[in-house]
Amino acid sequence: MRLSQFHLHTSKEVPAEAEIISHKLMLKAGMIRKLASGLYTWTPLGLRVLRKVERVVREEMDAAGAIEMLMPAVQPRELWEETGRWEKFGGQLLKIQDRKEAWYCYGPTHEEVITDFARQELASYKQLPACFYQIQTKFRDEIRPRFGVMRAREFLMKDAYSFHLDDADLDRQYEVMHEAYNRIFTRLGLEFRAVFADTGAIGGSASHEFHVLAASGEDAIAFSDASGYAANVELAEALAPGSxxxxxxxxxxxxxxxxxxxxxxxxxxxxxxxxxxxxxxxIGEQGFVLALVRGDHQINEIKLAKLPGLADYRMATEVEILENLGTEPGFIGPVKPLKRVHVIADRSVAAMTDFVLGANEKGFHLAGVNWGRDLPEPDAVADIRNVVAGDPSPDGSGRLQIARGIEVGHIFQLGRTYAAAMDCTVQDANGKAVTPTMGCYGVGVSRIVAAAIEQNHDANGIVWPEAMAPWQVVICIINPKKDPAVVVAAEALHRQLLGMGIEAAMDDRGLRPGAMFADMELIGIPHRIVVSERGIVAGTFEYRHRLAEASENIGLEALLMRIGASA
Amino acid sequence: MRLSQFHLHTSKEVPAEAEIISHKLMLKAGMIRKLASGLYTWTPLGLRVLRKVERVVREEMDAAGAIEMLMPAVQPRELWEETGRWEKFGGQLLKIQDRKEAWYCYGPTHEEVITDFARQELASYKQLPACFYQIQTKFRDEIRPRFGVMRAREFLMKDAYSFHLDDADLDRQYEVMHEAYNRIFTRLGLEFRAVFADTGAIGGSASHEFHVLAASGEDAIAFSDASGYAANVELAEALAPGSxxxxxxxxxxxxxxxxxxxxxxxxxxxxxxxxxxxxxxxIGEQGFVLALVRGDHQINEIKLAKLPGLADYRMATEVEILENLGTEPGFIGPVKPLKRVHVIADRSVAAMTDFVLGANEKGFHLAGVNWGRDLPEPDAVADIRNVVAGDPSPDGSGRLQIARGIEVGHIFQLGRTYAAAMDCTVQDANGKAVTPTMGCYGVGVSRIVAAAIEQNHDANGIVWPEAMAPWQVVICIINPKKDPAVVVAAEALHRQLLGMGIEAAMDDRGLRPGAMFADMELIGIPHRIVVSERGIVAGTFEYRHRLAEASENIGLEALLMRIGASA
Structure with a gap:
């Protein structure tokens, strides 16, 4: 590709609304342009990257035995009413009325449509398991679209759905998809973790989120330094310390x-x-409760709410605290409360000796406190804190590290919720109608592009992993308009790279070298080769990897080996 | 691909609403499933065909120098108001209100969005020409969706847009795209014609429609048997006959x-x-007019309305006819009318001698009538009829044939209408702001699939052109479950075909031969190879082309040559 014939349009300025680095760099590099709130045009440069991601996702889905299909984006209200989600899905569901005043939505996800398809197409257990996927533009009417394509309203998604006769077969497929997801993010060259996720209200039996690690990530995740264990910090179990x-x-x-x-x-x-x-x-169902965590720990509200009687707990008011403990916040504790209160100690607190806590007296604390001697053993001991770096991994292998992550994939054992709601059955081997169990598996294709930039950038711009780069190589031509020999040499090199299966762009725009190199660093091309008159005379090319400190002059053979080895 | 692991689901019955053969066959073959009015799911089988078309279109756009990008499907109302099309586009425009009550539409086309992109991205004449395209799901809220994907509401389209400094450069690009379209439909193996089209209300300077020829086509088109000339019958010029x-x-x-x-x-x-x-x-602007065409010809209302004073003509009432001609319809003519009337003769009528027409007297006609002698020469002679088969081609080469066509592509010189309405300018070489001229170029990707079936089918089902077939070859295995040797032989053949770059499906579903062959004929696979125990013993394969009268038993080498030659 000659860049003089490609629409490359970098900018120095970015609008103030671009808050995160991927949004800024995608605008600067000219990968996306905003059309309206949460709606972005993918320029030719941006689309090249998006398609690379799409291709890897497609290849791995095919390899995992999923079969590609394409469902309509626009879906009729009636289907969503069968599952109750027409109302329950909330404001993100973009509702549309057509010219006949019938209601539809712009699909944010396709559980209803695929289950409708399945109940028409799948009649017998012999057709199971079945796993379908599509790569399609979806829409979620975010209340506050921001961060560019990271939280856009219209976005590209891969969504897959599987149908199984029994849970064991769903488990098998789930593992296959888990592996496929590992391969997708590994092939894309991203540092990521598969994170245990809360199955929450939907009530499936297993769920993993795939997070690209990046300092700017919205979610804190904990993962073992020795095993594949990873979980959202809020869900990771803090093991009991020693006695x-x-x-x-x-x-x-x-x-x-x-x-x-x-x-x-x-x-x-x-x-x-x-x-x-x-x-x-x-305050829980039974009244006043004191929950104790170590001073260097944070209480975990999700874990606390899972304890008996605390599902709908709230913070106590100052009046309630005074009534029960006889003092004000800042000096409270479990020793000699005014009234008998229920004490829940975090596992690590229950293992402490000689500790310090509030004296239930304004202006005083107690030191050297010990369980059993100075106060009764806690009424309950439980895991009620967030894990911290250095905690032992809950799977027994290694210690936890904490990092921030961006969710780019989610796999989920849905169970029979949708199939049952929509009366989707197949005949089993005995001719009995049975409800299949389902899995669903999503990848945020367009989000991956932004997440990859959050993880891979420096002061000069994007640093694409090899597999996501718009081109693996750029051949920068010095003075293409004045010096036909350099163009001829660049074209010859271009052909050689193509023959090796390597995609190269030729920068023949005639910019001065500084501006040209700055553009190529901004858009993140991994390998830069400069073709100049001087180089032709010397029989060398100036080569620089995007992350190298400096360029070096090397001969053709060494150059091709270098690029071939890393590409 | 093993069909036992692919979701193939043919049906014998089709709903009554399927009126045309492509709709029926796509449902029978299980290529599409209806979700709601004008909304279709592309099954795995259907999507394979759709993707083949998409790939050819993409390759030819790339080869033509167009650059792929991706614009949002959802577009803000404000842009459409700049061109006045928010109202003018009519009921096909699906209007959407988001959660903030802002108005959008689901894009039926992207002139506004691309022109908005251009006015932000293109600043200088040096960036011109520029040609962008996308392949994207579009939506038109058809008042009466029907014929399956032929006139669906949600459909896949390739739309391209080009920007030029002057008309000559637009002409150049238009020719390049014209050629690219010829290559697309040629590569897809379709019989088609590029048809001169009316630029109509939009007012561009040139326009061609690309029609796939099929008996069921909505449009009648006239084309030369000796040259590339083709036009909609209503637009084709009927040349003057001899004197x-x-x-x-x-x-x-x-x-x-x-x-x-x-x-x-x-x-x-x-x-x-x-x-x-x-x-x-x-009745025209000047009053009563008699328009004359030969009895074997049809009057062409579009041509008639192009004559002076007839832009808004209407049919005369019986009262007006009586008033002017003194008789009633069925016996009227230009000879001795009651009042002086304006007579417009079609070119062929003006060249007639000894003709027959109404006598302006109930129950009588006149025969042996001649111009000049029996009535004055006509006030005007013009082309006011539809061409018929056998007419000389208007380009002077050959005679016209008439066929029916299905529009699958449209290229259009838009001119400056959109750029001017949206204030899109670039600086010319003198630093002056000038409005670029535009072209637009559409292909109905999903429609091509249906059109191809309309053109290529027989009593047994679809007959895919090689380039559009879901697989070029199917290897039918007889008794795969009872006879492992046939599966081994089929797999070996499958690998050999893959090595030749030929896509093959293996029908290992274990159906009896009749049902299996019927399925494969229905879904239109070009080459069928049967692998059976008997064949293995004899060292031959049973081969049949989809259009052959019978199968033949041939050896491996001959088989591979046969398939390789046609694929």
Whole structure:
């Protein structure tokens, strides 16, 4: 491809609304252009990258035995009413009325349509398992579209759906898809983690999110440094530490006139934050509850709400705290409360000795506190905190690291919810109508492009992984308009690369070298080769990898080996 | 591909609403399934064909120098108001309100969006010419969706748009696209014609429609048997015949009591229909007009309306006819009208001698009529009829044939209408802002699939052109479940075909031969190879081309040569 005949249009300025780096760089590189809120045009440059992602996704779906099809984007209201989602899906569902005043939606997902297809097409257990997928433009009417294509309203998605006679077969397919997803993100050259996810309200039996790791990610995820274990921080289990040591100190009452936080108390007393205990007062079904976590830990509201009687808990008011503990927030604790209160200790708190906590007296804390001696054993011991870096991995292998991630894929064992709601059955081997169990498997194709940039960029622009680059190689021609020999040499090199199956762009736009190199670094081409008169005379090319410190002059053979090896 | 692992689902019955053969066969073959009015799911089988068409279109667009991009399907109302089309486009425009009550449409076409893109991206004449395309799902809210994907509401389209500094450059690009379209339909193996089209209300300067020829086509098109000339029948020029012969008969008044049509009069008088003249009474700006065409010709309303004073003509009422001609319809003519009337003769009528027409007297016609002698020369002579088969081609080469066609592509010189309405300018070489001129170029990708079936089918089903077939070859395995040797032999053959770059399906579903062959004929696979125990023993394969009368047993080498030669 000659760039003089390609529409490449980089910009220096980006609008203020571009908040995150991928949005800025996609605009600067000219990969996308905004049409309206949450609606983006993929320019020729951007589309090249999008198609690379699409191709890898398609190849891996095919390899996993999924069969491609294409369902309409526009879906009739009636189907969504069968599952109750016409109302339940909420404001993200873009509802449309046609000229006959019939209601439709622009599909944000296709469980209803595929289940309707299945109930017409699948009659016998002999047709199962079946796994279909499509790669299609979807629409979610985000209340606040932002971050460019990261949270656009119209976006490209791969969605797959599978149908099975029994749970074991769904498990098998789920594993196949899990592996396919691993291959997709590995082939794309991205650092990622498959994260255990909460199956939540939909109530399926297993679910994994695939996250591209990036500092700007919306989700904090915890993963083992020794195994494949990964989970959303809020869902990762904090294991119980070893057993409690023997008490070494006496309980003392210490004056803490202005110290209302664990951090301030620890600083005043010159003890580690991990020696302090934070008391959180909440109201559950049975009334007042004190939840205790270590001063260096955070309470996890999801875990807390899973305990008996706390499904709908709320924070206690200051009045309720005064009534139960006899003091005000900042000095509260489980020792000698005014009334008998229910105490839930995090596993790590239950294992502490000689710890520090509020004295239930304004301006005072207690130090050297010990379970059993200074206060009763907790009413309950449970995992109620977020994991932190260094915690042992819940799978028993290695220690947890914490990183931020961007969700780009989600696989889900749906179970029979949709098939049952829509009366989709097949005949089993005995001629009995049975409801198949389903899996669904999504990839945010356009989102991957933005996520990859969040993970792979530097001060000069995008740094594409080889498999996602619009071209693997750019041949920069110095003075193409004045020097026909360099163009001839560039074309010869271009042909050679093509013969090796390597996609190269020729920058024959006639820019001065600085501007040309800046453009190529901005758009993130992995390999840059400069063809100049000087190089032709010397029989060398100037080569530089996008991440190299400097360029080097090497002969043709070395050049082709270098590129061939990495491409 | 093993068909046991592919979702193939043919049916014997089709719903009554399937009126045309392509709709019936696509349903029977299981290529599409209806979701709602004008909304179809492309099954795995259907999608394979759709993707083949898409790939050919993409390759030819790339080869023509068009650059692929992807615009949003959902477009903001504001853009459509700039061109006035928010109202003018009519009911086909599917209007959508989002959660913030802003108006959008599901794009039926993208002139507004691409012109908005161009006015932001194109600043200088140096960036011209520019030609962009996309392959995208579009939506037209048809008032009466029917014929399956032939007139669906949601459909796949390739739309391209080009921008040029001057008309000459637009002409150049138009020719390039014209050629690309010729290659697309040629590669797809379709019989087609590029038809001169009316530029109509949009007012561009040139336009061609590409029609796939098929008996069921909605449009009648006329094309030369000797040149590339083709036009919609209504637009094809009927050339003037040779000069008028000398009169040979006297004018006589003949009794035609019940004969009110040329056909009836010709039969009564035992003269050829081409000797009679049909008089059509209309009211134009200047009043009453008699338009004359030969009895065997049809008047062309479009051509008539292009004559001076007839832009908004209407048919005359019986009262107006009586007033002007003194008689009633069925017996009217230009000879001795009651009042002086304006007579427009078709070119062929002006060249007639000794002809027959109404006598302006109830129950009578005149025979042996001659211009100049029996009535004055016509006030105007013009081309006001439809061409018929056998007419000389207007380009002077060959004679016209008439066929029916299905429009699958349209190329159009738009001119400056959109760019001017949307204030899209570029700086010319002198730094002056100038409005670029535009072309647009559409292909109905999903429609091509249906049109190809209309053209290529027989009593047993679809007969795919090689390039559009879901697979070029099917290997039918007899008794795969009982006889492992046939499966091994089929797999070996499959690998050999793959090595030759030929896509083959293996029918390992275990159907009995009759049902299996019927399925493969229905879905239109060009080459069928049967692998059976008997064949293995004999060292031959049973081969049959989809259009062959019978199968033949041939050896491997001959088989591969046969398939390789035609694929």
């Amino acid at each position: 409690r040591a023997a008490a070494g100190e006496n309980m003392t009452r210490v004056e803490t006139p202005y110290q209302r936080t664990c951090e301030a108390v620890a600083e005043l007393l010159k003890v580690g934050l991990e020696r302090t205990v934070k008391s959180v007062a909440v | 008028r012969a000398a009169a040979g008969e006297n004018m006589t008044r003949v009794e035609t009591p019940y004969q009110r049509t040329c056909e009836a009069v010709a039969e009564l008088l035992k003269v050829g229909l081409e000797r009679t003249v049909k008089s059509v009474a209309v």
